[in-house]
Amino acid sequence: MWRRCLLSGMAVWLAATTPALAFIAYVSNEKSNTVSVIDTDKWTVIATIKVGQRPRGIEFTRNGKFVLVAVGDDDKIEVIDTATRQVVDSLPSGPDPELFTQDAAGKTLYVANENDNTVTIIDLENRVRLGDIQVGVEPEGMAISPDGKILINTSETTNMAHFIDTATRQIVANVLVDARPRFAEFKRDNSELWVSSEIGGTVSIIDPVKRTITGKIEFNIPGLRREAIQPVGIAITRDGKTGFIALGPANRVAVVDATTHAVTKYLLVGQRVWHMAFTPDEKYLLVTNGVSNDVSVIDVSAQKVIKTIQVGELPWGITFAQP
Amino acid sequence: MIRWLVGVVGLGVVASHAFAADPIDIRVGYLGQVGIKSKLSLVEQPSENDGIAGARLAIEDNNTTGKFLNQRFFLEELRLKDGEDVAKAARALADRNGFIITDLPADTLLKVADALRDRKTVLLNAGVIDDRLREQDCRANVIHVAPTRSMLADALAQYLVWKQWKRWLLVVGSHDADKLYAEALRRAATRFGAKIVGERIFEDTGGARRTDSGVTLIQRQMPVFTQAAPAYDVLVAADESEVFASYLPYRTWDPRPIAGSAGLVPTSWDAAQDQWGAIQIQNRFIKSNSRRMTARDMQAWTAARMIGEAISRTNSGDPKAVFDFLKGPDFSVAAFKGQRLTLRDWNLQLRQPILLVDGRMVVSVSPQDGFLHQTSELDTLGVDRPETKCKLN
Known part of the structure; x- marks a missing residue:
């Protein structure tokens, strides 16, 4: 099935693509302690970078010069220079950093530290720690509102999305969601906040102004038991019309009409799909498949998986440089 | 109030x-x-x-x-x-x-x-x-x-059957809890297609658990106790009373893995x-x-x-x-x-889910793939709804 998808996808891809802009993706490999660099022109890994232990959360800095990767078992965030593709520095996070987000200016980094119920604030320019915010048990998902005023942190055992005022660094609201919230994503116009609950098996749609849940996306895949559907990574197109949700061990990405919140399609990808990132032109969506050690490439407008790229062991996070 | x-x-x-x-x-x-x-x-x-x-x-x-x-x-x-x-x-x-x-x-x-x-x-x-x-x-x-005991026994049985270790030598302690565990293991063997090829009882004759020269004695007892068994793949021990099972690994007459109360143990954590x-x-x-x-x-x-x-x-x-x-x-x-x-x-x-552990690592987690259920695969472990004798209220 998978192979067939891939082959027919390849044909579409070969026919449809003309030499386009090449983009560079960085993928963290949780088990092999490496970062794979993917060139989207060739759709292959062009470099592999050795990093610290258990790399997971990964993001480009706003200026595109560095890639930050949380190496949880080393209790820090490493800084990769994209020119030399080498680790050149590290940032002082708290213990076991996993996911993080930065403000629009790229000056402040907010890190979820799973081990001590805190979010750490780091000054990116001076690379120093500015302080901590106490949140719920096992902080994980991080997102910043489009206007930069609100930071969202999700806590996995407390089962909440915490709304943090970035000016005062105080929690201003808490929204209870389903079990084990792992990821948070805003629509660009700040009209909705989506939070995935891995064990609860749902994605909560939250009104960022009223700070209440206005709806829930549920998943129903024939032949698959409910426990296997575990939503994690989320990506929403810039126009706010289409959402993609990684469903973990269900080995599928759900395509969601982001206006009606109805699931329109399930795309079969690799095993235990974690996180995802669009190419900057939004033509493709790349998703990491934790257990099958590869990255699936989804053609966004065709809503088809067109290719798979072998990376390191247990790929987890993925990020693109913004042009 | x-x-x-x-x-x-x-x-x-x-x-x-x-x-x-x-x-x-x-x-x-x-x-x-x-x-x-x-x-x-x-x-x-x-x-x-x-x-x-x-x-x-x-x-x-x-x-x-x-x-x-x-x-x-x-x-x-x-x-x-x-x-x-x-x-x-x-x-x-x-x-x-x-x-x-x-x-x-x-x-x-x-x-x-x-x-x-x-x-x-x-x-x-x-x-x-x-x-x-x-x-x-x-x-x-x-x-x-x-x-429950039956959930633990079923979790172990699913793995042993998946591993194709279907011929079990069952060794049971002499206390009530050991007998209950043995009963759960027999039920699990029948449910998942394993065969108990022989059964032995290990009598608890009392004595201290800590002694200064214990190893020498145990090394002589355990091979003899497991001697002349019918051909088997795995020795499954039911010893909740902690009398003998942990003495079995590496000491059986035939070189065989141990499971149950020692060796590969089913547990909630x-x-x-x-x-x-x-x-x-x-x-x-x-x-x-x-x-x-x-x-x-x-x-x-x-x-x-x-x-x-x-x-x-x-x-x-x-x-x-x-x-x-x-x-x-x-x-x-x-x-x-x-x-x-x-x-x-x-x-x-x-x-x-039940973990199967060897004391140092998690070897596997049951339910195993392929054991299907119409409601939840977790209900392949233990006594299921149609078999229950429970009437609440």
Whole structure:
């Protein structure tokens, strides 16, 4: 099935693509302690970078010069220079950093530290720690509102999305969601906040102004038991019309009409799909498949998986440089 | 009468600065016994706070969440002494606590459940694995967080059958609990297609577990005891009483793996479990207790978290409202087992994956792939709805 998808996808891809802009993706490999660099022109890994232990959360800095990767078992965030593709520095996070987000200016980094119920604030320019915010048990998902005023942190055992005022660094609201919230994503116009609950098996749609849940996306895949559907990574197109949700061990990405919140399609990808990132032109969506050690490439407008790229062991996070 | 039972019903969405009402105080009792069972292996010797340490950590976790919901959790520990009036002690504890986590033998738990039958108190069994408490002796006021013997036996059998180790030599201890475990293993063999090719009983003749020259003697006894067995793939030992099973690995007459009470052991939790975010709770537990987390700790943690989870959803401290939610279709709890855990509505047993561990690593997690079920694959473990003898109420 998978192979067939891939082959027919390849044909579409070969026919449809003309030499386009090449983009560079960085993928963290949780088990092999490496970062794979993917060139989207060739759709292959062009470099592999050795990093610290258990790399997971990964993001480009706003200026595109560095890639930050949380190496949880080393209790820090490493800084990769994209020119030399080498680790050149590290940032002082708290213990076991996993996911993080930065403000629009790229000056402040907010890190979820799973081990001590805190979010750490780091000054990116001076690379120093500015302080901590106490949140719920096992902080994980991080997102910043489009206007930069609100930071969202999700806590996995407390089962909440915490709304943090970035000016005062105080929690201003808490929204209870389903079990084990792992990821948070805003629509660009700040009209909705989506939070995935891995064990609860749902994605909560939250009104960022009223700070209440206005709806829930549920998943129903024939032949698959409910426990296997575990939503994690989320990506929403810039126009706010289409959402993609990684469903973990269900080995599928759900395509969601982001206006009606109805699931329109399930795309079969690799095993235990974690996180995802669009190419900057939004033509493709790349998703990491934790257990099958590869990255699936989804053609966004065709809503088809067109290719798979072998990376390191247990790929987890993925990020693109913004042009 | 019980002031703290008066809850504030809300919407599950709370702005942290907007508390007008008094906090909801939730009081949880922990009822155990004085004294610890001795283990053959010094490494496995349980600590004084085995079990309750897990409950304490969950109460701490609940309070971290409670900060945002204006809920406060308290834990009161009570240990029954030999010969103490169980019913009286249970009623006194229930006067102060709406929820009681128990770590008691089957008969004592039944006495407690019956003494509190007319109250709203919710009991959560985090210790005893006897199937009869979920079957003919089930009680409507007891939730079972600990797995059953049959769930453990089925989890092991599924793996052994998957491994194609289908010919079992069953060695059973001479105590009642050992015989019950053997019964569960025989049932599991029949269910999943293994064959018990021989059975032996290891008589407990008494004696000390710690001696200065023990190894020499054991090394002579165990090969002889397992001599002249019919051809078998794996030796399965039923020794809950900790008399002989841990002496078997590397000492059998034929070179065979050991499973059951030693070797490959089915359990609800292990200090080696690190998948599905488990490393976070392991680290949290070690930090606060300076020791590793056991199955009993995890069962008590899960029990206290179930209370916290239900209260965060209902925003009520009323045991009846919380119990109704726990029994309802919307309840599930996350406990680092890779999937949601829910209650079997016919006997209030918590569905859960079972780990198979060798003392250093998690070897596998059951249910195994391919063992299918129309409702939940977790129901391939233990006594299923059509077979149950339980009638709640």
